[in-house]
Amino acid sequence: MKLLYMFFFFAIGITIGSIFNKIGKHLPNNEKIFKKEKCPHCGYQFELYERIPLFSYFACSGRCSMCNNRLDSLEVFNEFFTGFLFVVAYYVFGLSYDLLIAFGIISLLMIVVVSDLTYYIISDEVLIFFNCYFILITLFKDGLEGMLLHVASGLFLFLIMYLIMIIGNLILKKESLGGGDIKMMFTFGLLLGPVVGLFSIFVSSVIALPVSLLIMYTKKESIIPFGPFLLISLTLLYFTRFDINIVLNLLKF
Ligand SMILES: [Zn+2]
Numbered sequence: 684m685k686l687l688y689m690f691f692f693f694a695i696g697i698t699i700g701s702i703f704n705k706i707g708k709h710l711p712n713n714e715k716i717f718k719k720e721k722c723p724h725c726g727y728q729f730e731l732y733e734r735i736p737l738f739s740y741f742a743c744s745g746r747c748s749m750c751n752n753r754l755d756s757l758e759v760f761n762e763f764f765t766g767f768l769f770v771v772a773y774y775v776f777g778l779s780y781d782l783l784i785a786f787g788i789i790s791l792l793m794i795v796v797v798s799d800l801t802y803y804i805i806s807d808e809v810l811i812f813f814n815c816y817f818i819l820i821t822l823f824k825d826g827l828e829g830m831l832l833h834v835a836s837g838l839f840l841f842l843i844m845y846l847i848m849i850i851g852n853l854i855l856k857k858e859s860l861g862g863g864d865i866k867m868m869f870t871f872g873l874l875l876g877p878v879v880g881l882f883s884i885f886v887s888s889v890i891a892l893p894v895s896l897l898i899m900y901t902k903k904e905s906i907i908p909f910g911p912f913l914l915i916s917l918t919l920l921y922f923t924r925f926d927i928n929i930v931l932n933l934l935k936f
Pocket residue numbers: 722723724725726727747748749750751752
C-alpha cells in the first residue's frame with residue numbers, strides 16, 4: 684500500500700513539476716502558460732502525448748522526434764526532482780496535513796528556483812497564492828486560534844526583517860535585501876514560528892555562501908538570488924520537523 688502511494692505521489696509530483704516549468708518559463712514573459720510547446724531547433728509543435736512528463740523524454744531519448752536534436756534536460760530534471768521530493772515528503776509525513784504543507788513548500792521551492800534563477804524575481808501572485816494555501820491548511824490543522832497564532836508569527840518575522848532591511852539600506856545606502864525575500868519572511872514565520880524562522884535565515888546564508896562563491900568564480904556572475912537558498916533552508920527545516928539539532932548535524936561535514 685505504501686509503495687502504491689509513493690508511486691501515486693511521484694506521478695503527481697512529475698506532473699506538477701512539468702506545470703512549474705511552464706509557469707517559470709512563460710509567466711514572467713506574460714505568455715500563455717498552457718500553449719503548445721515547440722522544439723527550439725526546428726519549431727515542430729509537439730503533440731500532447733509527446734509531452735508526458737518524464738516518460739516522453741526517455742521514450743525518445745531526449746531528442747526531438749522531427750529533427751532529432753537534443754531537448755533541454757533541465758526541465759526533465761525539475762520534473763524528476765519534484766516527484767522525488769513529493770515521495771520524500773510522503774515518506775516523512777505520511778498522509779497528514781503536514782504532507783499538504785510540505786507539498787506547498789516543494790512547489791514554492793521549484794517555482795522560485797525556476798523564476799528567480801532565470802529572471803531574478805519572485806512574483807507577488809505566487810507568494811500570495813501559497814500564503815493563502817498555507818493559512819487554509821493551518822486553519823484545518825490547528826483550528827482558528829492556532830491559525831491566528833501562525834499568522835501573527837508570520838507578521839512578526841516579516842516586520843523584523845522589514846526593519847532590518849530599512850536599517851541595512853540606510854547603512855549601505857543601497858538595497859540590502861530583495862523585496863521578494865522580505866515578503867517571503869511571512870511564510871517562514873507562519874510555517875516555522877518566529878525563532879526557527881529567524882534561524883532559517885542563518886541556515887540560508889550558510890548554504891548560500893559556498894554556492895555563491897562557486898557560481899561567481901565559475902560563471903563570473905555578480906548577482907546571486909537569495910530566494911532559492913531561503914526556500915532550501917525552509918524545506919530542510921520543515922522536513923526535519925523544526926529540529927535545530929538535526930540541521931546543525933547536517934551542516935557539520
Ligand atoms: Zn526539432
